[in-house]
Amino acid sequence: MSASVREQAVAAKAASRVLATLPETQRNEVLEAVAATLESARDGLLSANAQDLDVARTMREAGELTAAALDRLTLDERKLNEMAAQVRSVAALPDPLGRTLDAVELDDRDPAGWGQPGAAAGLHLRKISVPLGVLGVIFEARPDAVTQIAALALKSGNAVILKAGKEVEHTAAALVTLLRDTLAVAGLPEAAVALLGGREQVAELLDAHGLVDLIIPRGSKALVDYVQANTRIPVLGHAEGVCHIYVDRAADQDLALRVIEDAKTEYPAACNAVETVLVHREVAAAFLPKLAERLRARGVALHGNDSLQGLLPDGAAANDADFHTEYGGPELSLAVVDSLDAAIDHIHTFCSSHTESILTEDAAAAERFLREVDAAGVFHNASTRFADGFRYGFGAEVGVSTSKFHARGPVGLEGLTTYKYILRGRGHVAGDYRGTADAPAARTFTHRRAGR
Amino acid sequence: MSASVREQAVAAKAASRVLATLPETQRNEVLEAVAATLESARDGLLSANAQDLDVARTMREAGELTAAALDRLTLDERKLNEMAAQVRSVAALPDPLGRTLDAVELDDRDPAGWGQPGAAAGLHLRKISVPLGVLGVIFEARPDAVTQIAALALKSGNAVILKAGKEVEHTAAALVTLLRDTLAVAGLPEAAVALLGGREQVAELLDAHGLVDLIIPRGSKALVDYVQANTRIPVLGHAEGVCHIYVDRAADQDLALRVIEDAKTEYPAACNAVETVLVHREVAAAFLPKLAERLRARGVALHGNDSLQGLLPDGAAANDADFHTEYGGPELSLAVVDSLDAAIDHIHTFCSSHTESILTEDAAAAERFLREVDAAGVFHNASTRFADGFRYGFGAEVGVSTSKFHARGPVGLEGLTTYKYILRGRGHVAGDYRGTADAPAARTFTHRRAGR
Numbered sequence: 001m002s003a004s005v006r007e008q009a010v011a012a013k014a015a016s017r018v019l020a021t022l023p024e025t026q027r028n029e030v031l032e033a034v035a036a037t038l039e040s041a042r043d044g045l046l047s048a049n050a051q052d053l054d055v056a057r058t059m060r061e062a063g064e065l066t067a068a069a070l071d072r073l074t075l076d077e078r079k080l081n082e083m084a085a086q087v088r089s090v091a092a093l094p095d096p097l098g099r100t101l102d103a104v105e106l107d108d109r110d111p112a113g114w115g116q117p118g119a120a121a122g123l124h125l126r127k128i129s130v131p132l133g134v135l136g137v138i139f140e141a142r143p144d145a146v147t148q149i150a151a152l153a154l155k156s157g158n159a160v161i162l163k164a165g166k167e168v169e170h171t172a173a174a175l176v177t178l179l180r181d182t183l184a185v186a187g188l189p190e191a192a193v194a195l196l197g198g199r200e201q202v203a204e205l206l207d208a209h210g211l212v213d214l215i216i217p218r219g220s221k222a223l224v225d226y227v228q229a230n231t232r233i234p235v236l237g238h239a240e241g242v243c244h245i246y247v248d249r250a251a252d253q254d255l256a257l258r259v260i261e262d263a264k265t266e267y268p269a270a271c272n273a274v275e276t277v278l279v280h281r282e283v284a285a286a287f288l289p290k291l292a293e294r295l296r297a298r299g300v301a302l303h304g305n306d307s308l309q310g311l312l313p314d315g316a317a318a319n320d321a322d323f324h325t326e327y328g329g330p331e332l333s334l335a336v337v338d339s340l341d342a343a344i345d346h347i348h349t350f351c352s353s354h355t356e357s358i359l360t361e362d363a364a365a366a367e368r369f370l371r372e373v374d375a376a377g378v379f380h381n382a383s384t385r386f387a388d389g390f391r392y393g394f395g396a397e398v399g400v401s402t403s404k405f406h407a408r409g410p411v412g413l414e415g416l417t418t419y420k421y422i423l424r425g426r427g428h429v430a431g432d433y434r435g436t437a438d439a440p441a442a443r444t445f446t447h448r449r450a451g452r
Numbered sequence: 453m454s455a456s457v458r459e460q461a462v463a464a465k466a467a468s469r470v471l472a473t474l475p476e477t478q479r480n481e482v483l484e485a486v487a488a489t490l491e492s493a494r495d496g497l498l499s500a501n502a503q504d505l506d507v508a509r510t511m512r513e514a515g516e517l518t519a520a521a522l523d524r525l526t527l528d529e530r531k532l533n534e535m536a537a538q539v540r541s542v543a544a545l546p547d548p549l550g551r552t553l554d555a556v557e558l559d560d561r562d563p564a565g566w567g568q569p570g571a572a573a574g575l576h577l578r579k580i581s582v583p584l585g586v587l588g589v590i591f592e593a594r595p596d597a598v599t600q601i602a603a604l605a606l607k608s609g610n611a612v613i614l615k616a617g618k619e620v621e622h623t624a625a626a627l628v629t630l631l632r633d634t635l636a637v638a639g640l641p642e643a644a645v646a647l648l649g650g651r652e653q654v655a656e657l658l659d660a661h662g663l664v665d666l667i668i669p670r671g672s673k674a675l676v677d678y679v680q681a682n683t684r685i686p687v688l689g690h691a692e693g694v695c696h697i698y699v700d701r702a703a704d705q706d707l708a709l710r711v712i713e714d715a716k717t718e719y720p721a722a723c724n725a726v727e728t729v730l731v732h733r734e735v736a737a738a739f740l741p742k743l744a745e746r747l748r749a750r751g752v753a754l755h756g757n758d759s760l761q762g763l764l765p766d767g768a769a770a771n772d773a774d775f776h777t778e779y780g781g782p783e784l785s786l787a788v789v790d791s792l793d794a795a796i797d798h799i800h801t802f803c804s805s806h807t808e809s810i811l812t813e814d815a816a817a818a819e820r821f822l823r824e825v826d827a828a829g830v831f832h833n834a835s836t837r838f839a840d841g842f843r844y845g846f847g848a849e850v851g852v853s854t855s856k857f858h859a860r861g862p863v864g865l866e867g868l869t870t871y872k873y874i875l876r877g878r879g880h881v882a883g884d885y886r887g888t889a890d891a892p893a894a895r896t897f898t899h900r901r902a903g904r
Contacts, residue, residue, distance in 0.1 A: 104845045234857045255879035262881030382877030393556040393899035404870040405686045406857040418856040422822050425834030427707035429714030447845035
């Protein structure tokens, strides 16, 4: 990997043009071959992983790595089999390419005499899904991310330039070599999958505007912020998830306790965990003590503001809520609001436009919330934790977007595609459809839509 | 208009939340009222326009304004009626909001006992189209653009901050006042339409990240480049259109002459006019002299490179083609290529990913071109001039995008929308769908797709 990032990006762009033209069967065959090689090339992968583990164990002993992180970067036979199964499951997903997104007949006749309409005649527009081109993905120190991201890229006809966490560098290099060798055996350009070296190459990647079509930063808010501030390439990702649950005055309180417990404690580090619960004043006195008891039993620390005054047993919620904070752990902000409008205002002031949920048995209140709240996900009587590509039924999740552009919310394979318009004519020219003051146009557009 | 840009953007964001919740009928009623007022408030608008014309005529006499520009900014009764008709035609377009883009049943039962499936039971996801929020549009000096852009924004539930060309400032101010008064009469926030003053306010607009959701620069390449380089807000537009036509060895040459003449001369200033024609070497000797004759008769200057050597009568094409240039006038670059592959390579090297066309009777060559060329529009036997929202049947054109993100190619009302996911449950929590080593999950997702 001595090539510069720019050289790799140029090669990846050329490779992407080849991938874009492959039929689905051929893309799937490559993925099947990758899966088979993951199972058969086990020894080489495990010995590369052993090199990373030597360093990682030392870091663990020095307290520089958590036990969970060490576990995540450890490969074994079971994990390699899981990785192979994951690649096969990506192969089994529906083809995201070549889908007809729109079709319009502009005219049903040909300019040669404007004869009769016929099956082969006319001017026909089709909007079809195509790959983006080259993806740049910066991700955490876990070997399975390498094969999963590469599989999603290849399935969607995209080349990919990977930058893995340093702790997994030997393993990632061995996996990328496996991927490139498999591509070469299939007669495809191995430049379709590339791996960057040191962290300094990230800046070069972010500078490859015009060659790299999308950057996906997976990781900390600091990483996402850095990437967004330092590139003109579109970025798919989200810096944070400050999700809210609003307990309406007409909420079923048992339902609310269950949903909030799930949303806060099922996996507190996730971006779709709840960070703030807003409670309508009319039910605050009855509901808040029950909520505090339920959450304290699960080890959740509560933060409040002035609005809680006198509503909770002393000390259950300190007057220190920071409604901008994504706690990422067993902590929760609480506030009492006077109305549905006040709840919506609070959410619009502090939310990251990720996922917001209302708990109520009042259908009208629910509809207002769903309509008025501006976020990627708006939920009624459901946990914010459902905001996830797998749970949404997308089969795979590329990331979660809190941007309103290109893709919003959990993003599946579709997020790695764009579209192009294909127009098929028989010598049609625009001038024939433009009239003048003296002469009417030779033809008018038929503009019949074939449905989406 | 003494408010700062930021204050206007904050007010526009608040107004956009109101617009987003309006039913289609109410949005259309406002547009009908705007159209009626354009017809009835004629005198005030004409006298505002007279102030602009005083200055403009002086500029015209000093040679600082073209006759066409002066004509574009002149209002009269006929033009006001056309503007009203245009606003009514926007009202008549299909509603871009509230469309169901996807629907997935995540579960068909409720957590209260996981009883029987039923019409009202279960966990249901819907992806629906919603407005972007606040648009910032910088546009040329023409009064009709004010009402057309405002109509497109209001139809799609967006607030809009306008910056008009200086030459039309009094007219634009009168039109924006009319729009705001009409909104106020309808009980809607007049901040939904705002007008910026001087050019220095553009920089403040570009800085309103988080308040303004999309910037649409209409105008010169210099303007688009400036906007793209100076904002973190997504930009819808294109800096240039360097469109190609490739005349294959199997082209119908009469068809090719007709299509190229149309693509170059029908409206040379348009971004979808052709700038470069590539000709396969096998037909170059026969075709190029005919093409040169046809285009010279229409006053088109031809530019060539070494590849043309000996193929054209002396002087018909100078050896000075700049394949990066969008001529924007009656000029055309020519080159001879050895193959379809060479044509595609040339296009990928120089094209702006706008619109590329192949002229051929060879179906296989056409399919390869349509599949392999990476551009917003890829055409077969049709003029590049068809790349246009009206011609595509979108009803309205917001702009043309050469980005692969959010919207590509001609962009209709849909380009002013994004989507959100609405999840309706009955107390569903994610933990019920997660098994452990010891216990299976209480439920598995059904993930039934209702079709798009």
